[in-house]
Amino acid sequence: MAYNFKEMCWKDVRDQFRKWREDNERRSDEVIQLWEALLENHVQKTGNEMHLILEQVLIAAFDTSRLDIAGKCIETLNIEFPESMRVMKFEAMRLEALQMYEEATDLLDEIISKDETNAAPRKRKIAILKARGFRSEAIKDLSEYLKTFMSDQEAWHELCGLYLAEGDYSKAVFCMEELLLHNPHSHLIHQRIAEIRYTMNAIINTYNKVRRNQQVFRRHTRKPHYILIFDFIGFWMFLTESVLFLFSMCFVTKKYKDN
Numbered sequence: 001m002a003y004n005f006k007e008m009c010w011k012d013v014r015d016q017f018r019k020w021r022e023d024n025e026r027r028s029d030e031v032i033q034l035w036e037a038l039l040e041n042h043v044q045k046t047g048n049e050m051h052l053i054l055e056q057v058l059i060a061a062f063d064t065s066r067l068d069i070a071g072k073c074i075e076t077l078n079i080e081f082p083e084s085m086r087v088m089k090f091e092a093m094r095l096e097a098l099q100m101y102e103e104a105t106d107l108l109d110e111i112i113s114k115d116e117t118n119a120a121p122r123k124r125k126i127a128i129l130k131a132r133g134f135r136s137e138a139i140k141d142l143s144e145y146l147k148t149f150m151s152d153q154e155a156w157h158e159l160c161g162l163y164l165a166e167g168d169y170s171k172a173v174f175c176m177e178e179l180l181l182h183n184p185h186s187h188l189i190h191q192r193i194a195e196i197r198y199t200m201n202a203i204i205n206t207y208n209k210v211r212r213n214q215q216v217f218r219r220h221t222r223k224p225h226y227i228l229i230f231d232f233i234g235f236w237m238f239l240t241e242s243v244l245f246l247f248s249m250c251f252v253t254k255k256y257k258d259n
Contacts, residue, residue, distance in 0.1 A: 010042035017053055028063035070094050085111050101128050119149050153182055169200040
């Protein structure tokens with residue numbers, strides 16, 4: 001959306017930001033655009049909303065890969081709230097965006113050591129493992145997380161997706177069944193469980209069919225070649241006789257009806 005900056009002032013931007021927060025809209029590109037054009041130099045005038053605006057701009061900066069703006073917002077928040085675990089989490093997110101995963105993980109571990117009931121840093125650690133492609137470690141940490149935060153439905157969804165990526169369909173079904181306990185009337189969860197179970201049965205049937213084919217092949221390959229030829233001829237003779245029998249039955253039936 002294009003804005004006419006000449007007709008707007010920083011108060012208009014403040015009010016617009018407030019409306020987006022209340023409506024739970026991110027509008028990351030527009031937030032950054034308005035921030036740089038009008039509000040950045042007047043943020044101190046926003047009073048009690050300053051910290052909310054800084055966090056809003058910070059998240060928008062992460063969304064748009066404007067890590068320079070994110071760094072400035074974190075620096076301002078850190079001055080206002082030194083040793084704040086919330087600000088530390090934002091700093092860990094900045095390090096994660098810079099692909100400094102080890103430093104981000106160390107900072108998240110520090111937050112967890114200070115507050116073991118804080119779910120956000122634990123989930124960020126799992127997100128880092130997933131981003132790095134360490135699915136097994138992510139599954140392990142997420143399973144441990146769910147032992148403490150069993151009612152986190154998003155975490156069950158995420159664990160289900162990780163199990164599906166690993167091809168572990170039975171455990172994926174278990175995760176969806178846990179979600180079903182929270183939302184027993186959700187048709188989407190029922191549908192998801194049905195899809196996973198259908199996939200499980202299809203794989204099992206395919207596996208059994210391959211096993212049967214392998215057994216038949218092994219059984220026949222032990223026979224001499226001339227016996228295999230006789231088996232082949234016998235099969236075609238049986239097939240021919242069956243077709244002739246069906247034709248004769250059809251002819252007899254038609255003649256019986258005509259009479």
